[in-house]
Amino acid sequence: MGNERWSRRKFVSRAGKTAGAAFLGLSFADFLAACGASTSNTASGGSGKLEIFSWWTAGGEADGLAEMFKIYKQKYSGVQIVNATVAGGAGTNAKAVLKTRMEGGKPPDSFQVHAGQELISTWVKASKMEPITSVWNSEGWDKTIPKDLKDIVSSNGEVWSVPVNVHRGNALWYNKKILDDNNITPPTNMDDFLSALGKLKAKLPTGPLALGSSGNWQVQMLLENNILAAGGPDFYKQVFSGKASFTDANVKQALTWIKSMLNYVNSDHPTLGWDDADKRLINGTSAFNIMGDWAKGYFTAANWVPNKDFGAAPSPGTSGKYVIVCDTFGLPKGAPNRANAINWLKVCGSQEGQAAFNPKKGSIPARTDVSASIFDPIAQQFIAEFKTDALVPSSAHGSATPDAFASGVNDEMGQFVINKDVNKTAGNLQKLSDEFLK
């Protein structure tokens, strides 16, 4: 073969075939396979392909996903996994790509989707999903996954996706050294928090509270955390389902708190991302940051040790409450490799899968029976609180409210940061609620 020269005819015929394959819309992976780099499908357990769509492209997220793929490979070695990822924070770009694929009738075998409205009002209501209730029951997940979590991936008596992990949206991060040096204990309510910020303002003149508001969703998280602090879980659920008004005193209180916090933030926040804000903690130019628990991954990547260099607490006023941001995987209608996809869902919901995925991802497992000992102390603290706290879905991350509403609130918070007008903003939020939550 080595010395054999390609005749022109052979070349043309080969080129014609590959061009034909490309023309028929086969994926790049098919194309490679056709070119002769064939992977043998002789190994035991399963065959064909499995295309998993997600926005986990970087760092711990990608590592966690790779761990789950490894487990899948062990069980179904004949299946070729296609890792279809689209980069971009919070999945903005990935969601746009997914929408065009689903519209075009080319769904992946399974895709990452936030639990709640992003799943239900976007995909389930459009009848683009297949219920997975039978898988849920046969795997006995009722016993291991909390009912609150099952509820937000269910509608019309059917379950639609498997929660893989749980992130916490309402967390306050602090530079432990700065707090110790100034005799400040981690504040539990808003008054203590604001007075601590006031105390630190002289020492940290560029802003004791780190904020990165590029894209505005970080401010949106402040809003939902503060609404939870002001009104409690029941009011939170009502206001984000359109049953209570955004002109309520609780919402205005939440906005007023944000306004007070803005007196203590770094002035360059509109151009900073959440990670830039956390860098301020590491540099010691800020003492506090309010962010989801993915911030922990950033701190540990900078060789900060949990509970030694930095600590975490529920965001001020939200002790005993847990804002959940939950990634799940579902089964789209018309998945090309349905059987493989169902096996994937089983791996996602398994104890083994979640134990492998979550420590890398920096989240806690959706299952309550995964040993906490494999996690860092802050995750252990959150795992314990997750079992007892009141759980509410995040609106900023698409669980509590439909995308149209969440995105409108996002814009509104961008305006609020500039005009700081509590009444006007509350009124505008209510307008969005009238338009999209009714």
Place this chain on the structure above:
Amino acid sequence: MATATAPPVGVERLRRSRSITPLSWDRVMPILMIAPSVILIAVFVYGFIGRTAYTSLTAWRGVVPDYTFVGLRNYERLFQTEKFQADIVNTIHFTAFFLAGCLILGLGAAVLLDQKLRGTIIFQNIFMFPLAISFIVTGTVWRWIFNPNYGLNVLFHNLHLDFLQSGWLTSPSTALNSLTIAAVWQMSGFCMAMFLAGLRGIPEELREAARVDGASEFQAFRYVVFPLLRPITLSAVIILGHISLKIFDLVFVMTFGGPGYATDMPGLNMFITTFRQDLFARGAAIATVLLLMVAVLIVPYLVWNLRGETER
């Protein structure tokens, strides 16, 4: 042209031969040659424009298409939103300053480079390089340059020029102008290239003649060279104008429309409305408005161009 006024002798014979073999190879061939591009453009450009315009009149919201006709309701709602009002103002502001910046810098650089001095070719290339970069890269680099903590501000501080420090992208009042600076940096080289080509195309004899008539160097430029550059300027305005109206990538990476709506643009708004908010009909309405805005700029140019061609 002679052919247009007096019919040539062979026409009568041609007509007769046509009636005998109506599908002669000579007639079919050109049609076959242009048919693929005509069909592709008809479907993928005009067909899609029509589909978008139609979608903008429907109630489509969410991922399932809903073609219920609602008239101009989407446009009404759209123009009522504070965000879109800001978009329009921003676009006009950005386009005006972007065009002015590019034209002035481009013309200035071109005139300097046209002086036939040693080393101009090096500068010519340096000015052209930014054009080879995509707006995404430009945006990322300039976002770092404008970062208040380690960018221009630090440089100004070290040079004891503190009064030049500014909030750049962080403050609503300066963000749009900062964005414009980055865009001008990228595109003025292109303007320079066009003007340089224009200047090189002007015969030296014309300027010579002006000088002989007693015109100063400035007057020769003002009354001879400048008017001759008009077609080039118009082309540059058209090309830059539609880039600036449709700007998306630069805003996407530099500010994502913030702070507030300070740098939001219709293109970005369209993307977010369609793919994040799932308001497909409203997104289509923004696309249609954007098309009309570009048409206002392009159509007079096309008409002018067409008229020029028929006159020639």
